[in-house]
Amino acid sequence: MATKTPSTPPTAKPLLPLKGVRILSLALNLPGPAALMRCQQMGATCVKLEPPAYHTAPKGTSGDPMGLYNPKAYATLHEGMRTAQVDLKSEKGQKALHRELAKADVLLTSFRPSALQKLGLEWKALHKLYPTLSLVAIFGAPGARAEEPGHDLTYLAENHLVNGLDLPPTLYADMGGSLMASEAVLKARLLQLQKGKGVRLDIALSDAAGYLALPRSWGLTTPGAAVGGGHAGYRVYPCKDGRVAVAALEPHFAAALAAVVGLKASNIMAMFAPETHAAIAAFLLTHTRQQLDQLASDNDIPLHTLT
Structure with missing residues (x-):
């Protein structure tokens, strides 16, 4: 049985709350x-x-x-x-x-x-x-x-x-x-x-x-904080031919990243460990931007490659 291709939703008309103002x-x-x-x-x-x-x-x-x-x-x-x-x-x-x-x-x-x-x-x-x-x-x-x-x-x-x-x-x-x-x-x-x-x-x-x-001011982005470089899944790393911004912060994204890298990071605190940072950095450094884009698509990992 043929799979039905989903139709593209119609473009919504823009809301104009200031019309007439x-x-x-x-x-x-x-x-x-x-x-x-x-x-x-x-x-x-x-x-x-x-x-x-x-x-x-x-x-x-x-x-x-x-x-x-x-x-x-x-x-x-x-x-x-x-x-x-x-x-x-x-x-x-x-x-x-x-x-x-x-x-x-x-x-x-x-x-x-x-x-x-x-x-x-x-x-x-x-x-x-x-x-x-x-x-x-x-x-x-x-x-x-x-x-x-x-x-x-x-x-x-x-x-x-x-x-x-x-x-x-x-x-x-x-x-x-x-x-x-x-x-x-x-x-x-x-x-x-x-x-x-x-x-x-x-x-x-x-x-x-x-x-x-x-x-x-809340301490979220200060050095070493969760989104200040402390969490290994939320950092910018060098890769083989550029850089990659990784944003695997939530536990399910972090677990997907850890699995791809070959880590056994079973809890969120493991993502703050120096060895986790080192393992992810080493893995990303051996992959090209194209490879990482494909890896992200295949494994539902939020990342963006840069030159």
Whole structure:
């Protein structure tokens, strides 16, 4: 009897919880635009006002620094959005700003509190003018530290997420902050619908870094801990023609790895033994990436090979 090939499930329509919501963004660089991109993916109509381009920048350059130092990233972040260069410090720019504010449901900013005040965007005044408008304000750090200069790297450093002299492989605080900001937009919208008025929500990039650092603060990723190199099934090893990231952490995955290597590791604590580390390392070093990919597929072992 022929085996029936399972049919491919139909592609689900994307959920658009922010459809009909209009977001005005004044946020520059990465966290704000990344949050705005996610909101657009959730159905929001997104408009961004940028400052005029730097006078030394090439003609046609965005007023957002991201457009200057990485045009590709800028294009991805703003695809399908309406952007305009507006001098918010001028009378003409203020008029353009308030035309957009009158149509917006949520304002997204990334200015320090003093800059918001200078631009007439301090929450008390803004809420009086536009009672149903919500404000999601991205700062570097919360509370009294909101005026301090800082960036992704400094927030990661203060949360013990920078090792040696190497830069982190991505901008964790910025991207984590963008997730928190897009979450705040959703929260603001829910509260608007419940209360019939706008709310202010602050997002601090240092808090985003602190949230990402929680596993380390709990001792999960510190050297020698279960996912800090102590468990032999959760490490990066050299193999014959590259590297392999092994993530056989749960007992059944660890048992499958031990069986393939030829170990008799019958309990989870055996995976912390130096001899287990040595045996797995020796086994992986004699196999190519292709062999290990096949081995993982055949034995249901979570691993990923790298050059």
